[in-house]
Amino acid sequence: MILSTFEFVKAAILGLVEGVTEFLPISSTGHLILVNQFLSLDKNFTNLFDIFIQLGAILAVLVYFAGRLWPFKKDRAESKKALAIWLKTIVGVLPAVIFGALFADKIEEQLFNPWTVAIMLFIGGVIILYIERKKLLPKIISTDGLGYKTAFLIGLVQCLSLIPGTSRSAATIIGAMIFGASRVVATEFSFFLAIPTMVVASGYSLLKYRELLNIPQISILAVGFIASFISALLVIKYFIRFIQNNNFKLFGYYRIVLAILIMFYFLIIYK
Secondary structure, eight states, X not given: OOOOHHHHHHHHHHHHHHHHHTTTTTOHXXXXXXXXXXXXXXXHHHHHHHHHTHHHHHHHHHHHTHHHHOOOXXXXXXXXXXXXXXXXXXXXXXXXXXXHHHXXXXXXXXHOSHHHHHHHHXXXXXXXXXXXXXXXXXXXXXXXXXXXXXXXXHHHHHXXXXXXXXXXXXXXXXXXXXXXXXXXXXHHHHHHXXXXXXXXXXXXXXXXXXXXXXXXXXXXXXXXXXXXXXHHHHHXXXXXXXXXXXXXXXXXXXXXXXXXXXXXXXXXXXX
């Protein structure tokens, strides 16, 4: 199978979309579903590609937070802190693993479409604006202060992200803020939760669609992976800076406007 240059361009664009949107509360899956309406790869391969390129974004998290996540340090106190982050992350990811195993295929079959994305983008945007208007006072100002019970509760909220357009980042960040975490702690823990969540999802997809893998397809995955990694690394760096002095209202408004545009397009223009 010989792939055209345009196939690699599409892979790079999709990887860029994944990397930019994965950690922002605007739904990477939703954006990929929308972009795939215009730049889709082979239909069956797209299911594997969209999930596999998330590993590029995960690698960006591991690189950016390497100092905090590496548990084998000479300083015992720092090693314990790193190990605690991993344990809390595992506790937090358990609900998504269970719910995903039970319902992921059915949700993908029934809800992976532009209309679901638009509706969930709109609802999520309204919720973000409502939460920001409430001006919640944070009780947890560091990841060290995040308890295992809270990590599990955040993980339960993360299950909502199985519905495309919800946004895993939005669900975990808003959930963490409701349970008392500051914006920075909520965002950082959202990054950490993404690691096992996406590794499991990508591993499952590789097994499920392994018959699609050949040299040309692997090269397409590599392009998407690299584009996702580079863009995600930049987004993580600047998003952390952004939330230190800003709230999430901008993303709430963005979601609502995008949802309205999607509805308008598929209701009026796309027939």
